[in-house]
Amino acid sequence: MTLIGNICSSLFPNLSGDSKNREGVRRIDASIRFPLLTLIISASVWLIIATVVGFIASIKMHSPGFLADYSFLTYGKVAPIFWNSLVYGWLFNAGLACAVFLLSRLGGKNVGLGAFLTISITLWNTGVTAGIIGIMWGEQLPFQWLEFPAFAAPILFLAFLGIGTWNLLTFRARIHRSSYASQWWILASIFSFAWIYTAAQVMLVGTPAKGAIQTLVNSWYVENVFGLVIAPLTFATLYYLLPKTLGTVVVGYKYSSWAFWSWFLFASFSGFVDLANGPIPAWVSSLGIIATFGLLIPTTTMSIQFFSSLFSRFSVIWDSATARYLFAGCITFLLVMYQKIFGSLRGALDTTQFSLYDSGVTQLALFGFAGMTFTGAIYFILPRLLNKELPSTSLIDLQFWSHLIGLILVSIGLISGGTQQGELMNGSTAEALVVVKTMQSSFYLTTIGMVFFIIGAVASGATYIGIILSTRIPEETETSLIKEAPELEYSAS
16 A cells, blocks of 8 residues: 555544444544644653753753854854754644543533634644744743744634633534543643733733743743643543553542642632742732642642552553553652752742752653653553554554653752752852853753753654554455443443
């Protein structure tokens, strides 16, 4: 079969077999197949871009002269390009792919409007691309994770409005009038991003607030991008995929509403902790510290749910690529929350606040907790979407171990190095140059970690392209190819 034929076979499969039981699911998959592939391929491309740019930024930390002759590759530009392509490129595309798949499957109804969703997704990636080019051109804004030039904001807002509208219509059209925890988290994430992005753009770009309020708004926005948008999409994915991959119910599912409401109550204020010892009233940072410690409630609840479910079927974890990634994501979730909660103590902030420590925790959260979970979800989605087996288990293993090793090296380098950096600067007479030289080993460790991230990103891209371009074998023309666990979403206890 020709290359074009393989692509057409992936996009428009002609399947036979148990059509009576699978007909509804096949119609749903057909309606979201092209938008989902657009999201997944876009996520893969942005991950490769983010890791390569992150590698360049990491080298510049210990070798400032690297690529110094190119003005668009100065550290002041590659660092924001790394973070924005990582967040708005990779994680948003991957997270929205999970949201689209979950809402469609849980709703049990084909809502259509696939072309509308695809256009919105394309518009989103166009906005991210325009923002990245704007940063390289020198038009970046001075706000963390909001460095895109002002002209990119309307594009991103309209695109997200289209994606969010499609998700809301899908939820409204659901067959089951009751709702599952994954649906709560997805809808809350969509509303949250529309709210925080609009508020941040108005208060920082449209009609800028004055003085220290800008720093307050920026800190609130950055923390909430993770706490109210990326993390909820990750939780939604875990609540859906754990029963699907393990073949068992989510242990303690009845406590999911406690975790949901307590998470959103405390996460929305936890960003204020970053402003401790800053030019704002002390009660604001104290509120942030209290809210961060309040996250112990949902963290404990969900950790018990996730790990009890995983350990009840522990033998399945290493037999399934998806379960392996979910397990790694859950472990990283605990590590991230431990660092965030106990790192918010004022005594700890005195050492870590103005160091690379926070960058290490953030990368642990994005590459580890969210990245591992979304990657596992994509390996669950693609075979069902295309009715094809994954082309190479070796590539999947390579990506998993490369990603894991890179995560360990980068996290150790930035978190331990940041702690050392803070101790040297806090109440010390050490000169700045001495501090930088002391950090050299941490910078080198981070650079090596970024190399492993690049290897993992390329391996994942090869896997995604491989399954789309592979020739469909006879077994892959039958709807019975994919053996799924029973529909456990509405029988969880």
